[in-house]
Amino acid sequence: GQRRLESFARARAPPVAVSRWVKGSLTASPINEWSALHVWLYLMREGVEANPLYARGFDRVGCWLCPASELAELKLVEELHPELWERWSTWLKNWASQRGLPERWVELGLWRWRRLPGDQRKLAERAGLSYVEPPAPMEVTVKLAPKACLKEPLLEASLSPAPRLEAVARLAPTVRARGLELKGALLLKAEGWSATLSEAGGVKVKASSLDAAEEGLIAVVKLAARSTHCSNCGSCVSQCPAGCTRLDDGLVDVDAERCTGCGTCNQVCPAAVYVAGGALKRALPHRLNSR
Numbered sequence: 001g002q003r004r005l006e007s008f009a010r011a012r013a014p015p016v017a018v019s020r021w022v023k024g025s026l027t028a029s030p031i032n033e034w035s036a037l038h039v040w041l042y043l044m045r046e047g048v049e050a051n052p053l054y055a056r057g058f059d060r061v062g063c064w065l066c067p068a069s070e071l072a073e074l075k076l077v078e079e080l081h082p083e084l085w086e087r088w089s090t091w092l093k094n095w096a097s098q099r100g101l102p103e104r105w106v107e108l109g110l111w112r113w114r115r116l117p118g119d120q121r122k123l124a125e126r127a128g129l130s131y132v133e134p135p136a137p138m139e140v141t142v143k144l145a146p147k148a149c150l151k152e153p154l155l156e157a158s159l160s161p162a163p164r165l166e167a168v169a170r171l172a173p174t175v176r177a178r179g180l181e182l183k184g185a186l187l188l189k190a191e192g193w194s195a196t197l198s199e200a201g202g203v204k205v206k207a208s209s210l211d212a213a214e215e216g217l218i219a220v221v222k223l224a225a226r227s228t229h230c231s232n233c234g235s236c237v238s239q240c241p242a243g244c245t246r247l248d249d250g251l252v253d254v255d256a257e258r259c260t261g262c263g264t265c266n267q268v269c270p271a272a273v274y275v276a277g278g279a280l281k282r283a284l285p286h287r288l289n290s291r
Helices: 009-013 034-046 071-080 081-096 102-109 118-126 165-175 211-230 233-239 264-270 270-283
Strands: 016-018 025-030 139-144 154-160 177-182 185-188 195-200 202-207 243-248 249-252
Touching: 009 016, 009 233, 034 154, 071 081, 139 211, 139 270, 154 211, 165 177, 165 185, 165 211, 165 249, 165 264, 185 211, 195 211, 211 270, 233 243, 233 264, 264 270
Parallel strands: none
Antiparallel strands: 016 025, 139 154, 154 202, 177 185, 185 195, 195 202, 243 249
């Protein structure tokens, strides 16, 4: 039922594509060019009974707490399912309180944006609410060490939040690296680069060239994102061609003996794609914004 008029992302999507997230799944959008009017006319012609929620006023039916919903639709959720809305509202108010935001922030629906667009900023100002840009889920600060005293390029970086070294060590085989846990640090060694990662989030990457050092940093950041933002979705497990990945007590565990280092799990992990990807585009714009 996906249609190109629903969003810019769907407008760019092909009518038939292989799913990035679900292994072996092919998505097809036979009504890609239809408008909403086409859909309703077809349903009426064929006598198909639509979801009764549309008759209650919903324009779209999906995840009931979706931030893409209009405020009127969220109000309908509150009226139809007060027990669900009470749980969600309580969670949102606690979330706002932890960030120093008043309940009015939740009431106006401003929680739906990570970065407020212009009109919503004006709304917040009219309501007397101050707006502070929220921090990104991950930040990477990079600097190149002076070359005068080094035979090889050395990239220094800091990661925030600091990753769990144990979790990063478990993932090392996926980037064809070997991990050695030291006191308060983790040493990663791969072909072409080596990196030292501290408990505080400091990273030092040494390589034969700056290009190789940046490749090493990209690999480390992806592993760090997976270690701190894993949601146990299982995408890495279901798509591992070697069958060597599993979830173990909230951590991704990789069988180093069977892992081929193909990197598939890093390509299908939402944390590696979005969290690490966003942080790296800000840290290495010359390298990643053109990709």
